[in-house]
Amino acid sequence: MSASDPRPMVRIRRLTKSYGDNVVLRGIDLDIMPSQVVVVIGPSGSGKSTLLRCCNGLELAQDGDIEICGQPLLADGRMLPDGQLNKLREEVGMVFQSFNLFAHLSVLDNVTLGPRKLRRLPRGQAREQARALLEKVGLAHKADAMPASLSGGQKQRVAIARALAMQPRVMLFDEPTSALDPELVGEVLKVMKLLAAEGMTMMAVTHEMSFARDVADVVAVMDHGGIIEAGPPARIFTAPAQPRTREFLQAVLERG
Numbered sequence: 001m002s003a004s005d006p007r008p009m010v011r012i013r014r015l016t017k018s019y020g021d022n023v024v025l026r027g028i029d030l031d032i033m034p035s036q037v038v039v040v041i042g043p044s045g046s047g048k049s050t051l052l053r054c055c056n057g058l059e060l061a062q063d064g065d066i067e068i069c070g071q072p073l074l075a076d077g078r079m080l081p082d083g084q085l086n087k088l089r090e091e092v093g094m095v096f097q098s099f100n101l102f103a104h105l106s107v108l109d110n111v112t113l114g115p116r117k118l119r120r121l122p123r124g125q126a127r128e129q130a131r132a133l134l135e136k137v138g139l140a141h142k143a144d145a146m147p148a149s150l151s152g153g154q155k156q157r158v159a160i161a162r163a164l165a166m167q168p169r170v171m172l173f174d175e176p177t178s179a180l181d182p183e184l185v186g187e188v189l190k191v192m193k194l195l196a197a198e199g200m201t202m203m204a205v206t207h208e209m210s211f212a213r214d215v216a217d218v219v220a221v222m223d224h225g226g227i228i229e230a231g232p233p234a235r236i237f238t239a240p241a242q243p244r245t246r247e248f249l250q251a252v253l254e255r256g
């Protein structure tokens with residue numbers, strides 16, 4: 001890397017994590033540059049969720065480094081102390097397969113809660129921002145609805161708006177459409193595409209290969225806790241270097 005290269009938004013080195021004897025991440029190296037979209041694919045149990053959770057400080061790794069916007073979240077396996085960790089976490093938005101909305105709060109209050117509690121944003125300002133974000137995800141008309149009245153696709157779009165309300169520098173998506181009925185997948189992918197087009201830095205675990213093909217700058221393939229290959233989707237999908245990648249893609253295609 002020359003000195004003129006921009007710094008990675010997310011820089012991961014030698015990331016190593018075990019649960020007991022089960023080594024789940026085996027020395028992951030990965031850079032995500034500003035505005036890049038990295039799609040992570042790979043079989044179930046290969047460590048995709050664990051990788052994302054480590055990047056948000058939700059899991060403590062045993063070894064390695066993670067930097068977010070140049071700030072160390074993890075250094076030689078040591079995590080930031082809680083106070084600083086929570087601050088850095090606000091830079092990293094996360095969206096899960098299960099939407100995790102607060103059931104007792106309206107859509108609008110779900111989106112304003114984080115900024116009000118964690119950023120001490122005044123109520124009026126938080127609501128104004130939330131309305132703009134709901135507009136962006138196509139749900140301005142649902143501001144006063146309760147989560148239970150929404151479809152899965154709508155819930156997930158609220159979850160995205162809620163994450164964006166913290167004004168993260170990076171968004172992590174862990175199979176954001178896997179719990180959705182097929183006809184609702186598109187509306188969530190559309191929002192993710194919009195964010196990508198706006199220049200949001202993203203890392204997404206997804207089996208939506210059309211999204212990977214159209215939006216990803218890099219597809220990283222995980223197997224048994226390692227990234228076995230990474231590259232532009234056009235290459236990974238047409239000329240994978242690893243037999244395991246070929247097998248995995250075949251299996252996904254057959255599943256439809």
Ligand code: ADP
Nearest residue numbers: 019022024042043044045046047048049050051
């Ligand atoms: P993926 O998201 O690719 O399906 P995960 O990161 O969820 O994979 O899991 C990787 C491995 O870590 C699996 O073997 C899983 O059983 C194990 N694992 C994940 N979370 C835990 C946990 N909280 N405790 C013990 N083992 C876990």
Ligand code: MG
Nearest residue numbers: 048049050174
């Ligand atoms: Mg997972």
